[in-house]
Amino acid sequence: MAGKVRGRSSQLLLVLLVLPAISAGATAKLYSPADRFLLNCGSTSDGLDADGRKWVADTNNSTWLTDSGKSSIMAAADEMDSALPSSTPYMTARVFTMEAMYNFSVNPRDRHWLRLHFYPASYNELRPEEFRFCVTTSTGVTLLHNFSVYFTTKALTQAYLIREYSLPRSPEGFVTITFSPTPSSNVTYAFVNGIEVVSMPDIFNDPVTMVGFADETVDVAGSAFQTMYRLNVGGAYIPPSNDTGLTRGWFDDTPFVQGASPGVVYSAGPRFHIKYPSDAAEYAAPPEVYLSTRSMGSDARMNQNYNLTWTMEVDCNFTYVVRLHFCELQLVHPNQRVFDIFINNKTAQTDVDVIEMATERGVPVYKDYAVLMGNVTGDDMLWVALHPSVMLRPQFYDAILNGIEVFKLNDTDANLAAPDPNPSKLLAEAELGWGRSAEFSTDDPGNMATVMGGTAGGAAAAGIVAAICVVVYNNKTNKQLAAGSDSHTSSWLPLYHSHTSGKSSGHITANLAGMCRHFSFAEIKAATKNFSSDLAIGVGGFGVVYRGVVDNGTKVAVKRSNPTSEQGINEFQTEVEMLSKLRHRHLVSLIGFCEEDGEMVLVYDYMEHGTLREHLYNNSGKPTLSWRHRLDICIGAARGLHYLHTGAKYTIIHRDVKTTNILVDENWVAKVSDFGLSKSGPTTVNQSHVSTMVKGSFGYLDPEYFRRQQLTEKSDVYSFGVVLFEVLLARPALDPALPRDQVSLADYAISCKRSGILPDVVDPAIKDQIAPECLVKFADTAEKCLSENGTERPSMGDVLWNLECAMQAQDMFDGAGSVASGRPVLEPSTSNGSTASFTTLGTSCTSHPHETCVIVETDDEVVVDRAAFSQTVQPTGR
Structure with missing residues (x-):
């Protein structure tokens, strides 16, 4: 049986590698509304x-x-x-x-x-x-x-x-x-x-069968319904303007994926053509939904032992219609991939074969299922699960899905209303650790510290997030769109950001303006094609970030503030003041700014490869990095933070260290970014800290700073410790969907390390690449960073030293292994686990893993001699 499994996996890999590209573009007919x-x-x-x-x-x-x-x-x-x-x-x-x-x-x-x-x-x-x-x-x-x-x-x-x-x-x-x-x-x-x-248009023309009751159907055409969820499975956010004329927003499904494995994300190339079978089908979903998919992966044995599952919270006592969208992007014959669909632990359909339903690859189809949610415990969660079909003995034991829509139908009283969320239930959920990762700012940190109590950070910090929403109105949640991978929460569940009072708008002083370039607003508009939405690569509390070009070819990132945001004024001032004075290889460089006609714009060097976070998870479409590559980026980020703490006239505390604020340029050099929350540290030897309101991001936030409102550079060290474990485990700093003892990455990683099971929870994509001595050194360093008391944490210089030692251990391991096995040193992989071909460290490598690039170290610039990245294609599932 094992041999058959391996054979099927190899066949699947062969299919994935030899499928030809289709030259036509993916288009859909646009619906033209009468009203x-x-x-x-x-x-x-x-x-x-x-x-x-x-x-x-x-x-x-x-x-x-x-x-x-x-x-x-x-x-x-x-x-x-x-x-x-x-x-x-x-x-x-x-x-x-x-x-x-x-x-x-x-x-x-x-x-x-x-x-x-x-x-x-x-x-x-x-x-x-x-x-x-x-x-x-x-x-x-x-x-x-x-x-x-x-x-x-x-x-x-x-x-x-x-x-x-x-x-x-x-x-x-x-x-x-x-x-x-x-x-x-x-x-x-x-x-x-x-x-x-x-x-x-009429999107429901036929009655929908109730799951578990083959002889009962629901008439959707005559009902009113409410959209509860609309998810682009395996893909990025699709804004209403990119829909097929129906102005619907499609959202990343990642927050709703549950179970033993999140599966594997696959995206078809830009030349792949979606072939809609009819005009009506074109309105079902835009081509972007069908061009990405989430599957179980290539490990047939593993796939037979788990379900690919999504869970979504809904209102009780209503009937729901679940629409599942499918489009086969890889396989071409029937009975190659066949699976069963379960909704709320009931069989919705067996032996689903997308090719058989659609007749060929690239043709989208969808299936509708109705389910009644009662009023018993657990009926407020809707489950959708896929499992490979075994009875038909398909070629590959796998399942796929491209999109999910969930609609709530009106009841017999023509009612769609549900009660408001119960605050007491919210507090109970908070005690169970059902919080949300939150970047926040509050004018009353004392209240928040009281709620926090004496907890050392982790699960309790996650758990009290929901309670804070009831106790304190000024709460913010992280909202981000990474370059090339727009990540959104549902349009019906937008993330909450508080408004933070700021100083009055003031002009940048002449001496600071002289330290970087002043752009006219006309230049900014020309650089961004008048802030074209096609060039938008991110958004945050300050405003939207655009890709742009200045000076006849220089790529830049342009961050335009929201003109009415006082928070933007503060961030604008801080960013210019900090970055005008700082120049380091591992800090994002501020090229210039614009303050004109009420506009506040910051212009930075363009970071070609986006954020570190995008390269840790397999849902962004970006290459998933090898272990050595991750370690190298951690070392670069540590150098940048070490410079902030020791290299400037005064200590600078970043105050928002996280994987989304570590960027990677075209040469894969790590650079620390986003200094909007940064603060100057103590200016005299008698000062041990700076007293300031609590700001930062939940999951990364130093619990000692949270409790005492006393900021030190060791707060950055704590946040960096969380980053190190995130790099190692490839899971978010907070994940409320996990069991209580796993919600906080910091607490969970330390618990695993102390119980000796940390190697078992390391990201499977890199587990076999890490030298044992390197893992021990890296994990020890991360654990020390997360010490409850700041005085027990290492300095950033010590962290840097330990990471370099870990890299030396990895070098020795890889050197011996390369001689023995001939395997490459560095293998950045794609989102589905296969390696990717791209330019790195100024060297274009297609199949030469041992090409190197040597760069000199100076006082302010450090580049480590590293082997270039291998381009050997060896796809594996995560």
């Missing part, structure tokens, strides 16, 4: 959102509001949260003091998307918690009941909400949306920031 209303509620002017869509003021047409707005007021939000994608439509609101209606004349032959946009803020001095309301439609469907945007966003750690519904045809030719303040002993109000009413 498209985008209302900027409470505004007197039109505006553009982050996707360039035009929103019209709801005052433009007196018929939209049935009473011409007499029962409502127009209000502006008191402040703009940095997590908002744009000011439109969120910075103005229509506030209702009594029941009021929006009315839209529509095509009676069409279904319609209805999207409601909410931003919880103070409007006309009305506190956000005073808004509680119901929303109903002219067809009698209740969308929201006794709903609080404020408490819901706090519970979900979000800055804003989007609720997406699909409404059935209206024979009368109009859609009416009614907002009603909830009757209460206290005065309540209703509000809305934006309303979308857009025609949509």
Whole structure:
């Protein structure tokens, strides 16, 4: 049997290597809606959102509001949260003091998307918690009941909400949306920031069979439904502007993947052609959904012992339709890959063969399944699982999936509303460690420290995140789009960022301006093609980052601030002040800035290979790095941090060390980035710390700094210790979906090390590459960095020394192994475990693993003599 398994794996690898590229591009027919209303509620002017869509003021047409707005007021939000994608439509609101209606004349032959946009803020001095309301439609469907945007966003750690519904045809030719303040002993109000009413095609034409009840079906065509999840499985975020005219957002499935293994991500090349079987199928999903897939991998024996699983939280007592999207990108014959589908531990379908359903490779198909979620324990989680079919003896024991959509259908009372999240339940979840990784800033760190108690960081830090959402409003969650791999949380679950008060906007002083280049805004616009969305490579609290070109060919990264964000002002000031004075090989260089016409723009060297984090996980489409390559990057980052701590006039504490802030340039040189939170350290020998409010990222945050609000360079050392273990284990710093004792990477890694099982949990992609002595030295260094007391942690210089010693141990191991086995020294691998061919250290290597590049070390610049990376193709599954 083992021989057969190995044979099948080898055949699969052969298929993957010899499949020819298809030259045609992937395109889809665009749906042209008959009706498209985008209302900027409470505004007197039109505006553009982050996707360039035009929103019209709801005052433009007196018929939209049935009473011409007499029962409502127009209000502006008191402040703009940095997590908002744009000011439109969120910075103005229509506030209702009594029941009021929006009315839209529509095509009676069409279904319609209805999207409601909410931003919880103070409007006309009305506190956000005073808004509680119901929303109903002219067809009698209740969308929201006794709903609080404020408490819901706090519970979900979000800055804003989007609720997406699909409404059935209206024979009368109009859609009416009614907002009603909830009757209460206290005065309540209703509000809305934006309303979308857009025609949509019929995406459900046939009844859907109930899972577990073959003779029962659900009529979706006559129902209203709410979009709960829309996931691009194995792929990156797809913005509404890239959809097939239906303006849907498709989100990374990674946060929802559960189980023994996350599987393997595969993406077809840009020349691969998706062949839609019909016009209707083209509207099911954009080509990008079908061009990436998540499979179980090439290990047939392992695949038979686990399920590829996704879990998603839903509301109880509703029926849901689960739509699964498939497209075979690799295999070409029936019975090569056959699998079973389970939903909520019930068999949804057996012996699924995508090629048999679609007739050929590259043709997308989808399947719909209905499931009833009851009201018993565990019924608030919807499970989708795939398992290889054994009965048909396919050529490969594997399963694939390209996309997941989950829709909630209205119940028999025409209701789609669910209760607000329960704060007491939230606190209970917090005690169980169900937190969220959070970059945060608070004006009351004392309160947060009280919640934190005396815990040394890890699981308790993860667990109290949800509780902090209830106790403290000023909470931020990390939102990032890595270059080439836009990572989003669901549009219906946007990450929450708090607004941090900052200093008044001030101009960069002349002496600082003289230390780096001053760009005109016209130059910035030319460099980024007027901030083209096609050149956007990331987004954060400061603003959007674009790829650009200046001076006739020099690639740069352009970070444009959100003009209304005071946090951006602070970060802009800090970044220029810090980086204008710092130049080091392992720090991202600031080329210049622009402060003109209310714009704040920073221009950096362009980092060709993005962030370290992108190269640790197999869902980004970036090469997964070999062990030696990872260790080399850690050494480079340690050099950059060591320079910050000791090489400048005063100690500089980075305060936000994490894998997304370690970038890699075109030569694979690591560079520390993002100095927006940096602080100057003690300036006299009598000072041991700097007292400051707590800022940083949960999971990486020094627990001693968290408790005492006393910042030292050892806080960076602690964060770097988490980075080291993340590099070794290839798992996030916080993962709330894991069992309680595994939520925190710091706690889990230390526990594994002390119990002697750390080698067993090392990233399988690199496990066999690490010299035993190197692993011991590396793990010891990481553990010391995570000491509870800062005084017990090594300096960054000692960390650097220990990592260099670990590299020496690896050099000796690789040198002996290379002679004995002829294997290459460095093997950066692709997302599915195979090695990738790319240029590194200035040397283009295609099959010459022993080419080297020697660079001289200076006071401020250090480059280590390293062998270039092997290009030997040896695919393995993770």
